[in-house]
Amino acid sequence: xxxxxxxxxxxxxxxxxxxxxxxxxxxxxxxxxxxxxxxxxxxxxxxxxxxxxxxxxxxxxxxxxxxxxxxxxxxxxxxxxxxxxxxxxxxxxxxxxxxxxxxxxxxxxxxxxxxxxxxxxxxxxxxxxxxxxxxxxxxxxxxxxxxxxxxxxxxxxxxxxxxxxxxxxxxxxxxxxxxxxxxxxxxxxxxxxxxxxxxxxxxxxxxxxxx
Amino acid sequence: xxxxxxxxxxxxxxxxxxxxxxxxxxxxxxxxxxxxxxxxxxxxxxxxxxxxxxxxxxxxxxxxxxxxxxxxxxxxxxxxxxxxxxxxxxxxxxxxxxxxxxxxxxxxxxxxxxxxxxxxxxxxxxxxxxxxxxxxxxxxxxxxxxxxxxxxxxxxxxxxxxxxxxxxxxxxxxxxxxxxxxxxxxxxxxxxxxxxxxxxxxxxxxxxxxxxxxxxxxxxxxxxxxxxxxxxxxxxxxxxxxxxxxxxxxxxxxxxxxxxxxxxxxxxxxxxxxxxxxxxxxxxxxxxxxxxxxxxxxxxxxxxxxxxxxxxxxxxxxxxxxxxxxxxxxxxxxxxxxxxxxxxxxxxxxxxxxxxxxxxxxxxxxxxxxxxxxxxxxxxxxxxxxxxxxxxxxxxxxxxxxxxxxxxxxxxxxxxxxxxxxxxxxxxxxxxxxxxxxxxxxxxxxxxxxxxxxxxxxxxxxxxxxxxxxxx
Numbered sequence: 001x002x003x004x005x006x007x008x009x010x011x012x013x014x015x016x017x018x019x020x021x022x023x024x025x026x027x028x029x030x031x032x033x034x035x036x037x038x039x040x041x042x043x044x045x046x047x048x049x050x051x052x053x054x055x056x057x058x059x060x061x062x063x064x065x066x067x068x069x070x071x072x073x074x075x076x077x078x079x080x081x082x083x084x085x086x087x088x089x090x091x092x093x094x095x096x097x098x099x100x101x102x103x104x105x106x107x108x109x110x111x112x113x114x115x116x117x118x119x120x121x122x123x124x125x126x127x128x129x130x131x132x133x134x135x136x137x138x139x140x141x142x143x144x145x146x147x148x149x150x151x152x153x154x155x156x157x158x159x160x161x162x163x164x165x166x167x168x169x170x171x172x173x174x175x176x177x178x179x180x181x182x183x184x185x186x187x188x189x190x191x192x193x194x195x196x197x198x199x200x201x202x203x204x205x206x207x208x209x210x211x
Numbered sequence: 212x213x214x215x216x217x218x219x220x221x222x223x224x225x226x227x228x229x230x231x232x233x234x235x236x237x238x239x240x241x242x243x244x245x246x247x248x249x250x251x252x253x254x255x256x257x258x259x260x261x262x263x264x265x266x267x268x269x270x271x272x273x274x275x276x277x278x279x280x281x282x283x284x285x286x287x288x289x290x291x292x293x294x295x296x297x298x299x300x301x302x303x304x305x306x307x308x309x310x311x312x313x314x315x316x317x318x319x320x321x322x323x324x325x326x327x328x329x330x331x332x333x334x335x336x337x338x339x340x341x342x343x344x345x346x347x348x349x350x351x352x353x354x355x356x357x358x359x360x361x362x363x364x365x366x367x368x369x370x371x372x373x374x375x376x377x378x379x380x381x382x383x384x385x386x387x388x389x390x391x392x393x394x395x396x397x398x399x400x401x402x403x404x405x406x407x408x409x410x411x412x413x414x415x416x417x418x419x420x421x422x423x424x425x426x427x428x429x430x431x432x433x434x435x436x437x438x439x440x441x442x443x444x445x446x447x448x449x450x451x452x453x454x455x456x457x458x459x460x461x462x463x464x465x466x467x468x469x470x471x472x473x474x475x476x477x478x479x480x481x482x483x484x485x486x487x488x489x490x491x492x493x494x495x496x497x498x499x500x501x502x503x504x505x506x507x508x509x510x511x512x513x514x515x516x517x518x519x520x521x522x523x524x525x526x527x528x529x530x531x532x533x534x535x536x537x538x539x540x541x542x543x544x545x546x547x548x549x550x551x552x553x554x555x556x557x558x559x560x561x562x563x564x565x566x567x568x569x570x571x572x573x574x575x576x577x578x579x580x581x582x583x584x585x586x587x588x589x590x591x592x593x594x595x596x597x598x599x600x601x602x603x604x605x606x607x608x609x610x611x612x613x614x615x616x617x618x619x620x621x622x623x624x625x626x627x628x629x630x631x632x633x634x635x636x637x638x639x640x641x642x643x644x645x646x647x648x649x650x651x652x653x654x655x656x657x658x659x660x661x662x663x664x665x666x667x668x669x670x671x672x673x674x675x676x677x678x679x680x681x682x683x
Contacts, residue, residue, distance in 0.1 A: 003294040006449070006503050010275045013511035022273040025454045026265040029461055031255070081491075103492045107439070111405060127474045139491035140438040144431060162464065162475075166457045173288065173421035173456070173483035178438070178493055181479040186431040188393060189471075190347035190363065191370050193236055196393045199346055200400065201431025201478070 030167050033126075033160040040125040040158040041209050047128025051184030052197065053205040055128075061088040064152050064210045068117065069093050071150060071206060075114035078106070078146065082119035082137045088152060088210070090117060100139070110145035116202070117150045118143050123207065126161040127183055130207065134178035143182060149202040151182075155211035216566060219541040229367055233538050236366040237529040243472025244526060244580070253468065262461050264584040267520035270419075270452050274510065277419040277452045278501065284422025288484030290497035297504050298328035301446060304500060305330070305411070306337050312442065314339070314408035318400075320426070320433035321345040322413025323361060323523060324446050324502055326545040330411070341411075342403050344432035346396050353380045359539035360547065361525040362470045367538065400432070410436035410494070414447035415522065416462060417499070420455045423483035424499060427466060427476040434478050443482070443494040449501050450519040456481070462522065465582035469524035505558030515590050518553050520583040527577035527587060533570055543567065549577035553590045561597055568594035610658050629677060636671035 011017060035043070041057060048055035058064050065088050072095055079091050079098040091098040096117065100106040110116060118138055122131040130151050134140050143149050159165055172179040186201030197203040223229055248256045270277055282292040295301045309317070317334060319325065319341055331352065334341040343352040347365035351358060353376055358364035365373075370387050377395055378385040386392055412433055416425040424445040426433045437443045453462065459481075467473040486493030510516060528534045528548030539547040543564040544555045552567045568591045577587040602608045621628050 002296045002300060006294045006296060007275055009507040010510060013507055014272060016275055022276050025269045028455060028457045029262045030457060101491060106491060129475055134490045134493055136489045141492050144434050162460045166460045170457055171421060172481055173423050177484045177487050177490060179481040180434065181475060183475040184477050186477055188346045188430050190365050191373055191389045191392060193239055194389045196390050199393055199397060199430040200435055
């Protein structure tokens with residue numbers, strides 16, 4: 001293919017030679033805000049609400065299960081393999097299916113389920129964002145195909161924002177092939193700038209902070 | 212100005228509904244951005260711009276290094292990098308892969324780079340079904356139109372247009388409620404996502420130290436495109452590189468805010484390679500197509516190289532008084548507005564539409580709102596100089612050059628200037644208020660008339676500034 005041709009043209013254009021080193025890039029700019037745990041949680045809940053998401057703080061894991069159970073109201077749900085969901089007893093709720101390791105099976109279920117339930121590896125307080133890393137515990141499609149997404153997150157995982165995320169995880173690719181940040185329900189404004197929620201992803205999102 | 216450009220501009224100006232649609236959409240985007248970058252919302256906005264500019268400058272100046280680093284990291288995660296010089300090479304690669312894998316159906320998320328190479332048309336020509344999945348882009352694909360705006364591709368269409376279009380092309384009832392139209396698209400496209408063999412996306416950034424593709428979006432169609440099918444192909448220009456994942460803390464804060472006023476778009480996907488052992492879902496194959504298509508030509512020009520810093524936020528379009536009148540389809544290529552005016556002639560060659568660098572009032576709004584601080588007016592001026600030098604070499608436009616020589620001479624001779632001004636003041640404006648156009652027959656000479664077809668001056672006052680000044 002055109003690899004050598006393009007790289008050579010680039011080098012010639014820049015007056016560089018193959019394998020020539022570089023002076024270091026500008027220093028990384030990360031400014032982590034000082035923020036105590038309660039401020040983080042309060043910020044996250046506020047930001048999620050501002051995005052038309054539903055945010056709820058619960059004290060215990062049992063409360064988390066009760067909240068999820070009330071939202072489900074008997075609707076069918078698929079839950080991820082996140083250990084925290086098991087610890088909360090959410091995977092044992094009657095209409096919840098979980099424990100999938102087969103992609104095709106999981107996909108078929110996600111395509112018909114009413115609700116997808118996940119945890120999140122982190123949440124960002126300032127933007128109301130969930131950080132989802134693909135892993136054996138978290139599949140990609142659970143937070144994407146069903147029309148409703150519920151994320152249950154222990155309060156220790158709430159970070160101040162992007163700068164803290166990239167400080168504690170400078171190389172996301174070292175941990176996963178897919179890191180997705182979710183900030184509010186799926187939306188579009190492509191027709192006459194009129195806001196519509198739930199285009200391809202979930203139109204309803206619940207963030208439950210535990211602890 | 213070419214006849215085609217001229218005609219499109221006039222048609223747009225004459226269409227009152229279209230004028231209103233452009234004005235409203237851009238006004239809203241301006242407003243959203245203004246609140247999002249205000250000191251109360253983002254105190255270090257200017258510092259972030261400076262940092263973004265420094266990072267882009269550094270990366271573009273050492274692009275070969277970062278391309279190789281990126282390639283190495285993609286490969287180490289089990290992905291593949293394909294370098295393509297032009298549209299044909301991109302299409303050949305996708306077609307070849309589709310044939311090898313027996314693929315028939317392709318889903319696509321929004322990508323200006325694939326618009327650049329007419330990828331859909333090329334694939335469909337070879338009997339592959341390639342479906343756009345961003346709502347705006349899907350509408351445009353059904354309507355056989357190209358994007359009107361970098362981030363709001365269908366801003367020129369009303370919900371009534373969309374209702375007619377869906378009824379005609381999808382065989383559904385004519386529906387004019389936007390929520391219901393969205394549901395129609397969701398239902399049709401959901402089936403495509405679940406059946407597709409290949410997903411093709413663009414990329415907002417290519418992260419060198421991670422071998423990752425970063426995609427921002429609001430609908431979820433890019434997530435579906437990159438995680439449902441077995442094969443993911445990302446198509447990106449070679450200028451999209453940034454050195455480190457940590458630099459995203461700077462760029463992500465600027466991109467969403469500048470584009471739509473969002474602190475972050477709904478979905479931000481950071482994808483590095485195919486799914487790994489243990490991961491439950493995701494593509495089994497991962498390819499990144501790195502496209503030149505004229506970019507290296509531009510790279511050689513140290514003065515104008517900064518045109519490649521663009522992160523496609525669209526803020527310069529929204530703030531441009533020219534774009535807001537002439538709209539996106541008046542521009543000759545997929546990129547419109549100020550950024551289109553500087554990259555189109557550089558990617559395609561200046562002879563492609565030499566009037567483009569002149570379609571600007573040089574007011575500077577574009578440079579002021581650019582999140583990576585591209586000095587667009589300066590590049591426009593450089594391009595104008597290039598156009599004029601080319602004309603001079605070819606001996607074109609002698610009359611215009613003569614006119615400006617005379618003008619310069621008059622401006623340098625105060626007495627003659629004053630005499631000319633007095634004569635001019637004697638020309639009364641016509642009833643419609645037009646002034647120069649109502650002047651004597653000499654103004655009807657074809658070249659003068661052409662010049663005046665786009666311009667006029669306010670009538671000269673009874674007393675000139677000089678006269679008033681002398682009386683003080």
